[in-house]
Amino acid sequence: MKDFLLELMGVVSEAFKKAGYDENLGKVTVSNRPDLCEYQCNGAMAGAKIYKKAPIAIANEVAEFLKESDAFSSVDVCPPGFINLNVSDKFLCDFVLKMSETEKYGVELAAAKKRYIIDYGGPNVAKPLHVGHLRSAVIGESIKRIIRYMGHEAIGDIHLGDWGLQMGLVIAAFKEENPDLVYFDDAFTGDYPTEAPFTVSDLEEIYPKASARSKEDAAFKDEAMACTKKLQDGVRGYRALWKHIINVSVTDLKRNYDNLNVEFDLWKGESDVHDVIPDMVQYMKDTGLAYISDGALVVDVKEETDTKEIPPCMILKSDGASLYNTTDLATIRERVREYNPDGIIYLTDKRQELYFEQVFRCARKTGLIKDDVKLVHIGFGTVNGKDGKPFKTRDGGVMRLEYLIKDINDKMYEKILTGREMDEEEAKKVSEIVALSAIKYGDLSNQASKDYIFDTERFMSFEGDTGPYLLYTVVRIKSILKKYKENGGNVDECSISESVSNASQKNLLMKISGYNEMMRGAYEDLAPHRICAYLYDLANAFNSFYHETKILSEEDENLKKNYIAILKLTLGICEDCMDCLGFEAPERM
RNA sequence: GCACCUGUAGUCUAAUGGAUAGAAUAUUGGCCUCCGACGCCAAGGAUGCAGGUUCGAUUCCUGUCGGGUGCACCA
Numbered sequence: 001m002k003d004f005l006l007e008l009m010g011v012v013s014e015a016f017k018k019a020g021y022d023e024n025l026g027k028v029t030v031s032n033r034p035d036l037c038e039y040q041c042n043g044a045m046a047g048a049k050i051y052k053k054a055p056i057a058i059a060n061e062v063a064e065f066l067k068e069s070d071a072f073s074s075v076d077v078c079p080p081g082f083i084n085l086n087v088s089d090k091f092l093c094d095f096v097l098k099m100s101e102t103e104k105y106g107v108e109l110a111a112a113k114k115r116y117i118i119d120y121g122g123p124n125v126a127k128p129l130h131v132g133h134l135r136s137a138v139i140g141e142s143i144k145r146i147i148r149y150m151g152h153e154a155i156g157d158i159h160l161g162d163w164g165l166q167m168g169l170v171i172a173a174f175k176e177e178n179p180d181l182v183y184f185d186d187a188f189t190g191d192y193p194t195e196a197p198f199t200v201s202d203l204e205e206i207y208p209k210a211s212a213r214s215k216e217d218a219a220f221k222d223e224a225m226a227c228t229k230k231l232q233d234g235v236r237g238y239r240a241l242w243k244h245i246i247n248v249s250v251t252d253l254k255r256n257y258d259n260l261n262v263e264f265d266l267w268k269g270e271s272d273v274h275d276v277i278p279d280m281v282q283y284m285k286d287t288g289l290a291y292i293s294d295g296a297l298v299v300d301v302k303e304e305t306d307t308k309e310i311p312p313c314m315i316l317k318s319d320g321a322s323l324y325n326t327t328d329l330a331t332i333r334e335r336v337r338e339y340n341p342d343g344i345i346y347l348t349d350k351r352q353e354l355y356f357e358q359v360f361r362c363a364r365k366t367g368l369i370k371d372d373v374k375l376v377h378i379g380f381g382t383v384n385g386k387d388g389k390p391f392k393t394r395d396g397g398v399m400r401l402e403y404l405i406k407d408i409n410d411k412m413y414e415k416i417l418t419g420r421e422m423d424e425e426e427a428k429k430v431s432e433i434v435a436l437s438a439i440k441y442g443d444l445s446n447q448a449s450k451d452y453i454f455d456t457e458r459f460m461s462f463e464g465d466t467g468p469y470l471l472y473t474v475v476r477i478k479s480i481l482k483k484y485k486e487n488g489g490n491v492d493e494c495s496i497s498e499s500v501s502n503a504s505q506k507n508l509l510m511k512i513s514g515y516n517e518m519m520r521g522a523y524e525d526l527a528p529h530r531i532c533a534y535l536y537d538l539a540n541a542f543n544s545f546y547h548e549t550k551i552l553s554e555e556d557e558n559l560k561k562n563y564i565a566i567l568k569l570t571l572g573i574c575e576d577c578m579d580c581l582g583f584e585a586p587e588r589m
Numbered sequence: 590g591c592a593c594c595u596g597u598a599g600u601c602u603a604a605u606g607g608a609u610a611g612a613a614u615a616u617u618g619g620c621c622u623c624c625g626a627c628g629c630c631a632a633g634g635a636u637g638c639a640g641g642u643u644c645g646a647u648u649c650c651u652g653u654c655g656g657g658u659g660c661a662c663c664a
Contacts (some may be wrong), residue, residue, distance in 0.1 A: 033608055042607060045644075055644080080644060082608070124664085159664070270664095296662055308592045309660070317662040324664050354659055355594080381594095382657085419627095446602075449594085451657075453601070458614075462627035465602080465613045472627055473618065480624050521605095533603070536612080550625045588625090 001106035003520065004095055004513040005029070005039075008071065008087065011073065012041050015065035021047055021058060027087070030514065037076065037084035042082035055081025087510070089500040096509050097496040098386065099516075100569045104576065105518045111149035114342040117155045117335055120142050121348035122269065124161035125249035126170050126203045129256050131391045131454070135380045136347040136467055138443045141262045141582045142528040143345065143378070149580050150523045158253075160269030163327065166211070167347040168228030169198060170203065171241055172220065183237035183318035192237070196244035203245065216276065233273065250421040259405055261436060261582055273330035277322050280330040284315050287366045294318060294506065301361035309352070313362035325359055332363050336373070345526065350379025350449055374481035378526060381451035383443075391454050408435045408456060415460070430586045435460070437467030437583040444581055445532035465536050467583065470574070473539040474585040476546070477571045483552060484564055491568055494561040501559065502543040511541040515573055519580075528581060535577040542570050 002010075005028055013026030025043030033040075044059035053057065059077040066075045066083070071091045076084040099106035120140045123133050140156065147154040174197075175184055181197060182188045183576045198206075214221040231238040250267060252316055258264070273280075281297070284290040287301050295318030302310045314325050335341060346356060356377035385391045393399050412435040417427045442459035446452040462468045481491055500506045514534070522530040551567070554560040 027605095029605080029607095031608095031612085032604085036608075040607085040650080044609080048644080078608075080608095122664090164664080166664090298661070311661045314661050319662080321662085322660065325661095350594080351658060352664080355664085358661090374592095379594095388656095449603095451595090455601080458601075463614085463616085469627075472625085476625055476628085483624065529603090533612090541611090544630090546624080547620095547626095547629045550623070589627090 001102050001108055001516060003108070003517040005517050007095065008085070011069050011071045012043070012062070012083070012085075013327050014375060015062045015069070015092060016043060016047075019058070019061040019419065021051065021062070026062075030510075031084070034266065035176060036078070037074075038087055040082040041085065042081070044077075048081065057194060059083050067340075075318045078254070080142065090498055090514060091504070092506070092509050093496060093498045093500070095513055096569070099512065100565065104149070105515055105521055105569070105573050106552045107519045113458055114337060115153040115155070116147055116343045116345055117157060117339060117341045118147075118347045119157055119159050119331075119344060120264070120509070121352075122159040123253065124166055125253075125269075126166065126245055127208045128204050129253065131383050131399045131401055131404055132349065133436045134439070135262075135383060135403075135443060135448075137257060137260055137262045138319060138440050138582065139448050139528060141260075142440075142444055142531075142580060143347075143526050145580045145582060146519075146523050146526070146528065146531070147366075149576070150519070153327040155266060155341075156264045157266040157268050158264040158541050159331070160246075160250075160267065160271075162269035163232075163271040165275060166207070166232055167223060167242060167245065167437055168224040168226075169210040169214055170206055170245060171227040171231065171238060172224040172243070173206050173213075174198065175223075183241045185237065186235075188237065190396070191382060192240040196248050197241075200248050208517060223484065226498065228464055246453070256402055258304055259402075260439075268331075270327040270331075273327050273334055276334060277326055277330050280333055281315060281322075281326070283333075283368075284329075284366055290315055299362045301358050301365060303361075310358060310361070313358040315362075324355075326361075328359050329368060330365060332359075332375075333368050336369060341373065343376060345374075345376045347378050347380065350381055353377065353379045363377070364571060378448055380448045381446075383454050384452060386455055399470065405435075405439070407459065408439060411435075411456070412438065412460060430589050433586045434468050434471055434589060437471050437585075439467075440581060440583050441467030441470065441532060444528040445536075447529050448527070468589075470539050471585045471589060473543060474571060474574050474578070475587070477542070477567050477574070478585070478587060480551060481567060481571065482564050487552070489564065491564055494565040494568065496565045496569070497562040499559065499562060502545075504541070504548045504550055505566070508541040508545045508570070511538050512566075512569060512573060523579075531580055533579050535574060535581075538570065538574060538577075 001423065008028040009026055013023035016026045017023040020036050025047045026041060027043055028041050031037045031040045044062065047057040047058050048055040056077065056079055063075045063077050063083060066072060066085070070084050070088060073088040074086040078084055118140050120136045123129055144154040189552050206519055210224070214224055225240065229243055232522065274535070275432060284297070284299065284378070290297050293312065296314055297316040298312035298314050300312045304319060314323065315329070316326065317323055332344065335344060360375040360377070364371065369375065381390045391399050409432055413428060413431040416422065416431040416434065420427070424431065438459040442454065443452070443466065458464075459466060460468065485491060491533045500509070514528050518530060518534045522528065549563065551560070551563045575585070
């Protein structure tokens, strides 16, 4: 179904054409002066230059034709050349009726289905998730859902950091403590134990210590590098131990991501491309673009038009070892082979912007990826505490994601339990749902690229622009619909009619009519925050309508059915929006 | 040093070059005999500074000041 604004634009463009002007001038937007009109067209002013004519004259000519249309209840021209439009109730109601009868409420699904891979920028194994991992998980999950909602395919790959020195560090530290284990016995040829010789909490302790020590203790670092090499060379015991590390970590990661209702289709990692790196490096050399600079293998990626210095993309370090770039490039190559995607979307901290620019350019320049495949880096900002500095625990340490979520769940549980008639079990379930909306909405309602302040109290509030407020609104709609059913009403028999009783109803209908336009924009810009803004506006429009309109006690049956249909439609759109954001509303709260 | 991003009410946050910069929070006032008042209605309060382009600038350009980040063998 076409956007409502495009429908209006069709009418206005036609009028421009009839008046002898370029129809492209007929662009219509929602008015930013609701006191003057509902929609506006500024094309007359843009046309003034082209036709060397006063904008007001053009506007007046076009307005004459617009008045013939039944789409508008009023058409006014204001100096210097604004065309102010009010949409007719019939035109609006007809559109909303059609929306309510269409799958996904009129959102225009993709004609050509595209396939995207979403790379969540890989948490490292053996390291607990911290608050920084929240953003790639939450934003990535939402983007994945938006893409799917629009009728495309999205494949989410967590892309673990499971290779390289960090693994060597863990192994080296573990070896030092447990030198006699079979994993370090070169003569051992039997099967290794299936049970891991450590728990996830052991790992979480080992890694930070080993990492810190390697910076001071050169001998230990050498040992870690040796372990890394043995692992990469495929020494049996090291590989077996490494698998244990992965398994233990992944189990823990899955549990954490489950709590956030975040799912991945692929649990690949940097290690998966290890075997194809030599071939990829050879490919780079064969293109003739890779050359040795200061001992390292690099590809120049700067362009004439650059205003900033873009260093070459490094393929191999001067000691011949691979690095982050190598695995990412090899991964691009594998993804093209395996999935032939139309786009790859990377979610990482925005500090990696330059790095991805280099990698993307290198991939294109060397023909690793075709020009029509989109490579997008969504760099997100830092999660800050109330002091505006990166989020820390009270004692200044890194805030573990698990604790943060637990803390919010506990607080929400307290909140839900007090002043409500709800048993503990339900309160627990409900508080988890509400807490998740608080966290996700708090994050997603900001533009991804900006830093934001993680204010637990504010996010959890049931008042204002928060997740819980939205849930509350949805729960209220559900409650009314439920009462309607209990009184013998049949919701499915209700449909949108052509009556508009009051201003708040029209406002709500107009908000509803903007749904597909908004979704299209959110998809094109991969911008979940637009859905948040829309959802909040819609909830406000509904609440105003609710206060101004008696619904269940309305005596005119037809009017009542119209109201119920509007409620049902509003509810459906709210639920779809929330689904795209990655949370849901409970039945009651 | 060079470059990139960013600067909006006390705080937090929005705005394809359009009219009187939109919300939230906090503050102040009003609204429960009525479908969930965790709600609604109303008031005051903001584009760092200085220029420029434009009929029109939060948006584009230049300068300046403040904040953040990045500048090949980390990821």
